[in-house]
Amino acid sequence: MRDEVFGPRTxxxxxxxSVGLATALVSVPLVTVPAALSTxxxxxxxxxEGRPATAGRYFATLRRRLRAGDLAAGAAxxxxxxxxxxxxxxxxxxxxxxxxxxxxxxxxxxxxxxxxLRACARPEALTxxxxxxxxxxxxxxxxxxxxxxxxxxxxxxxxxxxxxxPLAFLVPGPLALALTAVHLRLSVISEN
Numbered sequence: 001m002r003d004e005v006f007g008p009r010t011x012x013x014x015x016x017x018s019v020g021l022a023t024a025l026v027s028v029p030l031v032t033v034p035a036a037l038s039t040x041x042x043x044x045x046x047x048x049e050g051r052p053a054t055a056g057r058y059f060a061t062l063r064r065r066l067r068a069g070d071l072a073a074g075a076a077x078x079x080x081x082x083x084x085x086x087x088x089x090x091x092x093x094x095x096x097x098x099x100x101x102x103x104x105x106x107x108x109x110x111x112x113x114x115x116x117l118r119a120c121a122r123p124e125a126l127t128x129x130x131x132x133x134x135x136x137x138x139x140x141x142x143x144x145x146x147x148x149x150x151x152x153x154x155x156x157x158x159x160x161x162x163x164x165x166p167l168a169f170l171v172p173g174p175l176a177l178a179l180t181a182v183h184l185r186l187s188v189i190s191e192n
Contacts, residue, residue: 015053019043020173022055026062027172031074034116035066038125038132040176041183045123048184065126073129077116084109113154114147115140121179139186146182153178 019040026036039062047053084105091102118136119125125132140147157175161168 012047012053015047016044016173016177017170018055018173019053019058019176020170022058023172023176024169030078031071034073034077034120034125034129035062035070037117037172037176037179038120038122039065040172041121041180042123042126044173044177044180045184048180069129080112080116084112110151111140114150117150117154117179118147118183120176121183139183143182143186143189146186149182149185150179153182 023036023040026039027033039058042065043051043053043058043061046057051057087105088102091098091105095101115133115136118139119129119132122132122135122139124135153175157171161171
Protein backbone atom coordinates (compact mmCIF):
# COMPACT_ATOMS: atom_id res chain seq x y z
CA MET A 1 0.00 0.00 0.00
CA ARG A 2 1.22 3.50 -0.76
CA ASP A 3 0.16 4.90 2.62
CA GLU A 4 2.39 2.53 4.60
CA VAL A 5 5.44 4.01 6.22
CA PHE A 6 7.11 0.60 6.19
CA GLY A 7 6.64 -1.88 3.39
CA PRO A 8 5.82 -5.59 3.60
CA ARG A 9 9.49 -6.57 3.80
CA THR A 10 10.02 -4.45 6.90
CA UNK A 11 6.87 -5.94 8.41
CA UNK A 12 8.16 -9.46 7.72
CA UNK A 13 11.51 -8.53 9.28
CA UNK A 14 9.77 -7.28 12.43
CA UNK A 15 7.61 -10.40 12.55
CA UNK A 16 10.68 -12.63 12.20
CA UNK A 17 12.35 -10.83 15.10
CA SER A 18 9.24 -11.10 17.32
CA VAL A 19 8.90 -14.80 16.51
CA GLY A 20 12.62 -15.18 17.24
CA LEU A 21 12.26 -13.54 20.63
CA ALA A 22 9.27 -15.76 21.45
CA THR A 23 11.25 -18.81 20.34
CA ALA A 24 14.19 -17.81 22.53
CA LEU A 25 11.91 -17.43 25.56
CA VAL A 26 10.25 -20.79 25.00
CA SER A 27 13.66 -22.43 24.48
CA VAL A 28 15.00 -21.44 27.91
CA PRO A 29 14.19 -24.85 29.49
CA LEU A 30 16.33 -26.44 26.69
CA VAL A 31 14.08 -29.52 26.31
CA THR A 32 11.60 -27.28 24.49
CA VAL A 33 14.07 -26.17 21.78
CA PRO A 34 12.82 -28.54 19.02
CA ALA A 35 9.17 -27.68 19.68
CA ALA A 36 9.94 -23.97 19.83
CA LEU A 37 11.95 -23.98 16.61
CA SER A 38 9.49 -26.15 14.67
CA THR A 39 6.64 -23.89 15.79
CA UNK A 40 8.59 -20.85 14.58
CA UNK A 41 9.12 -22.54 11.21
CA UNK A 42 5.39 -23.37 10.98
CA UNK A 43 4.40 -19.79 11.78
CA UNK A 44 6.86 -18.36 9.26
CA UNK A 45 5.75 -20.90 6.64
CA UNK A 46 2.22 -19.60 7.21
CA UNK A 47 3.40 -16.06 6.43
CA UNK A 48 4.07 -17.23 2.89
CA GLU A 49 0.48 -18.44 2.73
CA GLY A 50 -0.98 -15.11 3.85
CA ARG A 51 -1.31 -15.81 7.58
CA PRO A 52 0.29 -13.30 9.94
CA ALA A 53 3.61 -14.28 11.52
CA THR A 54 3.16 -12.73 14.94
CA ALA A 55 4.25 -13.70 18.42
CA GLY A 56 0.55 -14.14 19.33
CA ARG A 57 0.08 -16.67 16.52
CA TYR A 58 3.32 -18.34 17.59
CA PHE A 59 2.10 -18.88 21.16
CA ALA A 60 -1.34 -20.03 19.95
CA THR A 61 0.29 -22.59 17.64
CA LEU A 62 2.64 -23.73 20.39
CA ARG A 63 -0.24 -24.23 22.84
CA ARG A 64 -2.14 -26.36 20.31
CA ARG A 65 0.80 -28.57 19.40
CA LEU A 66 2.86 -29.00 22.59
CA ARG A 67 2.81 -32.68 23.62
CA ALA A 68 4.95 -35.30 25.35
CA GLY A 69 6.66 -36.23 22.07
CA ASP A 70 8.01 -32.69 21.81
CA LEU A 71 9.61 -32.95 25.23
CA ALA A 72 11.04 -36.38 24.35
CA ALA A 73 12.53 -34.91 21.16
CA GLY A 74 14.00 -32.10 23.24
CA ALA A 75 15.45 -34.54 25.77
CA ALA A 76 17.01 -36.59 22.95
CA UNK A 77 18.50 -33.44 21.36
CA UNK A 78 19.88 -32.31 24.71
CA UNK A 79 21.37 -35.76 25.38
CA UNK A 80 22.96 -35.73 21.91
CA UNK A 81 24.47 -32.28 22.51
CA UNK A 82 25.88 -33.39 25.87
CA UNK A 83 27.33 -36.55 24.29
CA UNK A 84 28.89 -34.45 21.53
CA UNK A 85 30.46 -32.09 24.10
CA UNK A 86 31.79 -35.06 26.11
CA UNK A 87 33.30 -36.61 22.98
CA UNK A 88 35.04 -33.37 22.08
CA UNK A 89 36.34 -33.08 25.66
CA UNK A 90 37.76 -36.60 25.35
CA UNK A 91 39.43 -35.67 22.07
CA UNK A 92 41.08 -32.67 23.75
CA UNK A 93 42.32 -34.84 26.64
CA UNK A 94 45.17 -36.15 24.48
CA UNK A 95 44.01 -39.71 23.92
CA UNK A 96 45.73 -41.70 21.13
CA UNK A 97 44.05 -40.97 17.81
CA UNK A 98 42.43 -37.82 19.20
CA UNK A 99 42.73 -35.71 16.00
CA UNK A 100 40.95 -38.32 13.87
CA UNK A 101 38.38 -38.90 16.62
CA UNK A 102 37.71 -35.15 16.79
CA UNK A 103 37.19 -34.93 13.01
CA UNK A 104 34.84 -37.92 12.97
CA UNK A 105 32.93 -36.57 15.97
CA UNK A 106 32.59 -33.13 14.36
CA UNK A 107 31.32 -34.74 11.14
CA UNK A 108 28.73 -36.85 12.94
CA UNK A 109 27.68 -33.82 14.98
CA UNK A 110 27.26 -31.69 11.86
CA UNK A 111 25.14 -34.34 10.15
CA UNK A 112 22.98 -34.78 13.26
CA UNK A 113 22.55 -31.00 13.54
CA UNK A 114 21.54 -30.64 9.89
CA UNK A 115 19.03 -33.50 10.08
CA UNK A 116 17.58 -32.20 13.35
CA LEU A 117 17.21 -28.65 12.08
CA ARG A 118 15.76 -29.77 8.76
CA ALA A 119 13.26 -31.87 10.73
CA CYS A 120 12.18 -28.74 12.61
CA ALA A 121 11.38 -27.05 9.29
CA ARG A 122 9.16 -29.89 8.08
CA PRO A 123 5.37 -29.68 8.58
CA GLU A 124 5.39 -33.23 10.02
CA ALA A 125 7.29 -31.94 13.07
CA LEU A 126 4.05 -30.47 14.38
CA THR A 127 2.55 -33.94 14.79
CA UNK A 128 5.16 -36.70 14.34
CA UNK A 129 8.87 -36.24 15.05
CA UNK A 130 9.81 -39.70 13.75
CA UNK A 131 8.33 -39.00 10.33
CA UNK A 132 9.90 -35.54 10.29
CA UNK A 133 13.35 -36.97 11.09
CA UNK A 134 13.08 -39.66 8.41
CA UNK A 135 12.04 -37.12 5.79
CA UNK A 136 14.74 -34.68 6.93
CA UNK A 137 17.41 -37.38 6.63
CA UNK A 138 16.25 -38.06 3.05
CA UNK A 139 16.25 -34.32 2.33
CA UNK A 140 19.76 -33.91 3.75
CA UNK A 141 21.11 -36.60 1.41
CA UNK A 142 19.06 -35.55 -1.61
CA UNK A 143 19.77 -31.81 -1.21
CA UNK A 144 23.41 -31.43 -0.18
CA UNK A 145 23.44 -27.72 -1.09
CA UNK A 146 20.43 -27.13 1.14
CA UNK A 147 22.26 -28.92 3.96
CA UNK A 148 25.25 -26.62 3.40
CA UNK A 149 22.88 -23.64 3.60
CA UNK A 150 21.56 -24.95 6.93
CA UNK A 151 25.12 -25.17 8.29
CA UNK A 152 25.82 -21.67 6.98
CA UNK A 153 22.68 -20.35 8.70
CA UNK A 154 23.76 -21.96 11.99
CA UNK A 155 27.26 -20.51 11.66
CA UNK A 156 25.83 -17.06 10.93
CA UNK A 157 23.46 -17.27 13.92
CA UNK A 158 26.30 -18.40 16.20
CA UNK A 159 28.57 -15.63 14.93
CA UNK A 160 25.90 -12.97 15.47
CA UNK A 161 25.23 -14.22 19.00
CA UNK A 162 28.95 -14.37 19.75
CA UNK A 163 29.61 -10.86 18.43
CA UNK A 164 26.76 -9.22 20.32
CA UNK A 165 25.25 -11.32 23.13
CA PRO A 166 21.80 -9.64 23.15
CA LEU A 167 21.36 -10.87 19.55
CA ALA A 168 21.23 -14.41 20.96
CA PHE A 169 17.61 -13.68 21.88
CA LEU A 170 16.75 -12.67 18.32
CA VAL A 171 18.69 -15.15 16.16
CA PRO A 172 16.14 -18.00 16.47
CA GLY A 173 13.79 -16.02 14.19
CA PRO A 174 16.18 -15.56 11.27
CA LEU A 175 17.42 -19.14 11.79
CA ALA A 176 13.83 -20.43 11.58
CA LEU A 177 13.30 -18.29 8.48
CA ALA A 178 16.43 -19.76 6.88
CA LEU A 179 15.35 -23.33 7.73
CA THR A 180 11.89 -22.67 6.29
CA ALA A 181 13.40 -21.16 3.14
CA VAL A 182 15.67 -24.18 2.64
CA HIS A 183 12.68 -26.51 3.02
CA LEU A 184 10.55 -24.47 0.60
CA ARG A 185 13.50 -24.28 -1.80
CA LEU A 186 13.62 -28.08 -1.91
CA SER A 187 9.86 -28.19 -2.58
CA VAL A 188 10.29 -25.83 -5.54
CA ILE A 189 13.25 -27.84 -6.87
CA SER A 190 11.25 -31.08 -6.57
CA GLU A 191 8.35 -29.60 -8.54
CA ASN A 192 10.58 -28.48 -11.44
